[in-house]
Amino acid sequence: MDHAAIDAAGTEHGRAGSSARIVSLVPSITELLFALSLDAHIVGRTGFCIHPRERVRHVRKVGGTKAVKIDAVRALRPTHVIVNIDENEAHTVDELRRFVPHVIVTHPLAPRDNLALYRLLGAIFDREREAETLCTALQARLDAVAARAWPERHVVYAIWREPWMTVARDTYIAAMLRLVNWQTLPVTYGGSAGAARYPGFDFDAPWLADVDRVLLSSEPYRFTETHADALRRDPRLAGKRVALIDGEFVSWYGSRAIAGIGYLMDFASA
Template sequence: MHDPTHIDQRGKNITIPFPPRRIISLVPSQTELLADLGLEQQVVGITKFCIHPPAWRKTKAIVGGTKHFDFEAIHSLQPDLIIGNKEENYKEGIEALEGRYPVWISDIVTLQDAFGMIAGVGQITGSSLAAGRLADGIRDAFAQIKKHEQLSVLYLIWKKPWMAAGSGTFIHEMLATIGLNNAAGHLPRYPELTPQQMQELKPDLIFLSSEPYPFQDKHKAELQQLCPASKILLVDGEMFSWYGSRLLKAPAYFNSLTLP
């Protein structure tokens, strides 16, 4: 007999039918994970930011964004499981859904948290074997990472105001994993920085993330004037902040970065 009670990463008990047949994912990186666990038939709804796999944009119902749910669309899908994330989704929206549906929430800061999420999603969806194989592949990939010791990096996620990834974030953990010192690591979460503060940090590197702000080449010149001694790189934000199956590809991407 399968136990329908599961504990999510908030420590909350949730009763989930097994196996769930109508899943909604409210987080892009977890949507990609569900695809890679072979759950195409079970997933009925995703957010407008769920861009992987691309085919699902046409075949799945769109249920709003990660911070603004389309409740009508969600109710019409009659989900028997909704999968979200503490940071990426908004508390009021999640609470409203919890009144009607089983909602399993991840809470991820470290790589170990990501492994816990992958195992948990595998367990609640009946795909534990696939989840285990995926986790093993990610561990093997991370064992191949080249370290870049003694370099400091400022990882920018937003412009107007400038915002960086600080401590207590998955991005911070990924920077540490490749041996980089986070120049904003003494600040919590996602601090706003003035141009003067950025200059005072004197980072060896500045990473301009492709998301959530879509940094491009044109933004490099402005920052180079501000921090002339820093090497500025455009980086793929998915590789640093997605904590699902994209982690398989992250180590090779990290190793491909041309750093001093």
């Protein structure tokens, strides 16, 4: 068995064959499957799987990433369901394992992990050539961003408000930001494992004194210029740059990471 066909849960997967029926419960991976020319095999997706827009609209919806309609998945008779450790609930994955022959678990934590992700799916679904094309494109972007000297910036990347929430340094988002030497704050977190990865914060926190930029993501909470303007007027953030940032380009792994790195380079240079 090729090592490229071992998923994030350590499960080995053989070749799927020409009769594969795939349900993707991860928006960024749904987009990746289309990039691998697997259109004919994709039979189900979540309502959050919105790219590529014109092609994905023909695929049946099976609920959300954390509200999967198990009966809808079962009705599609999938041979493979693709899930993600962060995005899908463990109990949902356990239910799926009862009737889905192959559950593929993914868990990229850094942009470079996409190379293994491309090759994993390429090996399983007989798309090695397409996977290597994506690998070449991603590696070129990784080399380009590494070739430049980026001044260090301390940032807080907001993903939610009421309550305000940010990302820990062990998340994919933080790893993307580090490509341009943007270091997320705070450095350490308390609380449960989930809360520690996506912790709450408030603008009275002492560590905010070290923040250079406040980044307001377009997802999962859709921050707008109204929110940004309000924070720019907040005296606690005086002297700090507040900006909206495209969450899809920063948080989506898969094929979007290639364009995402280019976007981040332009964003950091502005």
